[in-house]
Amino acid sequence: MNxxxxxIGKLKEKYLRDGCDEYIKRxxxxxNLKVIELDEYRLPDKPSQKDIDNALSSEAKNIxxxxxxxxxxxxxxxxxxxxxxxxxxxxxxxxxxxxTITFIIGSSFGLDSTIKSQSNFKLSMSKMTFTHQIARMLxxxxxxxxxxxxxxxxxxx
Amino acid sequence: MNxxxxxIGKLKEKYLRDGCDEYIKRxxxxxNLKVIELDEYRLPDKPSQKDIDNALSSEAKNIxxxxxxxxxxxxxxxxxxxxxxxxxxxxxxxxxxxxTITFIIGSSFGLDSTIKSQSNFKLSMSKMTFTHQIARMLxxxxxxxxxxxxxxxxxxx
Numbered sequence: 392m393n394x395x396x397x398x399i400g401k402l403k404e405k406y407l408r409d410g411c412d413e414y415i416k417r418x419x420x421x422x423n424l425k426v427i428e429l430d431e432y433r434l435p436d437k438p439s440q441k442d443i444d445n446a447l448s449s450e451a452k453n454i455x456x457x458x459x460x461x462x463x464x465x466x467x468x469x470x471x472x473x474x475x476x477x478x479x480x481x482x483x484x485x486x487x488x489x490x491t492i493t494f495i496i497g498s499s500f501g502l503d504s505t506i507k508s509q510s511n512f513k514l515s516m517s518k519m520t521f522t523h524q525i526a527r528m529l530x531x532x533x534x535x536x537x538x539x540x541x542x543x544x545x546x547x548x
Numbered sequence: 549m550n551x552x553x554x555x556i557g558k559l560k561e562k563y564l565r566d567g568c569d570e571y572i573k574r575x576x577x578x579x580n581l582k583v584i585e586l587d588e589y590r591l592p593d594k595p596s597q598k599d600i601d602n603a604l605s606s607e608a609k610n611i612x613x614x615x616x617x618x619x620x621x622x623x624x625x626x627x628x629x630x631x632x633x634x635x636x637x638x639x640x641x642x643x644x645x646x647x648t649i650t651f652i653i654g655s656s657f658g659l660d661s662t663i664k665s666q667s668n669f670k671l672s673m674s675k676m677t678f679t680h681q682i683a684r685m686l687x688x689x690x691x692x693x694x695x696x697x698x699x700x701x702x703x704x705x
Contacts, residue, residue, distance in 0.1 A: 406570065409563035471675045517674045518628040519690055520704065529686075533676055547677065 392422045392481070393491040394534060397457050398527055399450055399498040400431035407524050414531035421538035429453050431498050443500050451503035460491030462510040464502055465526060469513030474547065477533060478540035480512075494534070496526050549579045549638070550648040551691060554614050555684055556607055556655040557588035564681050571688035578695035586610050588655050600657050608660035617648030619667040621659055622683060626670030631704065634690060635697035637669075651691070653683050 402408045411426075418424045430453070432446035461484045472480065484492055494514075495506060499522065507513055516529055539546035559565045568583075575581045587610070589603035618641045629637065641649055651671075652663060656679065664670055673686055696703035 404567070404570070406563040406566035410561070410567070413561070413563065473675045474677045477676070516676055518630045519634070519673055520631045520693065521686065521689065525686070525689060529678065529682070532678065532682060536677065 392485060393460070394418070394422045394424045395457065395459060395491055395493040396424070396426045396527070396530070396534075397429065397454055397493060397495045398426065399429050399454075399496070399523070401428060402524055402527065404524065407528055410528040411531055414528070414535050417535050418531070418538065421535070421542070424534075427457050429457075446498070447500060447503040448505075450498060451506050454495055454502075454506055455509070458493050458495070458509070460493055461487075461489040461512070463492060463494045463512045463514050464507050464510040465494065465496045465516070465530065466502060466507060466513050467515050467518070467520065469515035471515050471517075474533060474536050475540060477514075478537040481537050482541060494530060496523050496530065499523055549642060550617070551575070551579045551581045552614065552616060552648055552650040553581070553583045553684070553687070554611055554650060554652045555583065555585050556611075556653070556680070558585060559681055559684065561681065564685055567685040568688055571685070571692050574692050575688070575695065578692070578699070581691075584614050586614075603655070604657060604660035605662075607655060608663050611652055611659075611663055612666070615650050615652070615666070617650055618644075618646040618669070620649060620651045620669045620671050621664050621667040622651060622653045622673070622687065623659060623664060623670050624672050624675070624677060626672035628672050628674075631690060631693050632697060634671075635694040638694050639698060651687060653680050653687065656680055 402411065415424060415426065429450065432449050434442055434446055481492070495502060516526065521529065536547055559568065572581060572583065586607065589606050591599055591603055638649070652659060673683065678686065693704055
């Protein structure tokens with residue numbers, strides 16, 4: 392299985408880079424993982440709604456170039472599923488012939504509606520707002536957990 | 549406002565200790581925060597349900613010694629609320645005369661039912677299972693975010 396993670400912006404905090412690196416390393420046993428870090432559109436200090444819309448639209452054009460296979464957009468209004476259901480979803484996606492799952496995490500302003508509407512699934516990890524940087528580590532942990540569940544690993548027991 | 553965070557076990561990963569330390573430092577501007585790290589009960593490699601129940605019960609007795617004020621148990625089956633609602637909850641707890649909010653995160657096996665039943669609120673951050681170690685960082689971030697929301701800070705904008 393190929394997993395692609397498209398994210399906007401660099402991780403600013405060392406502890407999050409270290410956390411992500413740890414799960415990226417662990418995931419290498421289970422899948423071919425690519426993390427594609429795209430540039431964040433630069434916004435003025437107090438951006439208007441139009442500034443934000445332009446940024447999201449510009450980021451979306453860039454994101455679409457890298458989308459492939461089964462597309463999962465991360466957004467707070469998406470569907471919440473348990474870790475076990477995410478693991479089952481991985482299996483059914485593979486059974487449906489997809490070789491790649493692409494997860495997309497937007498910037499702090501989220502994702503453009505074109506990305507959401509072109510996704511196969513909208514996934515929310517929580518009703519709470521996390522920084523998109525923390526979301527990256529959480530998602531990597533959930534992907535690792537899904538593989539552990541499907542491989543009957545100790546991690547989820 | 550006093551915030552007490554009762555947790556079971558030490559943080560094994562440096563990146564999580566660094567992440568928690570960052571939010572503990574930031575929170576010092578907003579509240580008097582105490583993190584109370586209690587010993588995890590030692591379990592055999594393949595614990596029976598009875599072993600787990602004994603561990604939770606023993607951890608619970610220890611936890612109860614430190615509980616104070618308004619008690620929030622973290623558990624996956626608890627209520628999910630948004631970050632904004634958590635912020636509002638902080639204000640209403642204070643208005644109700646509580647000087648302290650105690651949050652409790654159990655071990656990887658969770659919390660004993662006596663703790664849950666004696667809590668004022670059961671809070672879930674996600675349908676997904678996170679390690680209790682990651683949950684500690686996430687909760688500290690949400691507490692910081694709640695204070696930022698209530699103080700009209702930039703962090704949540």
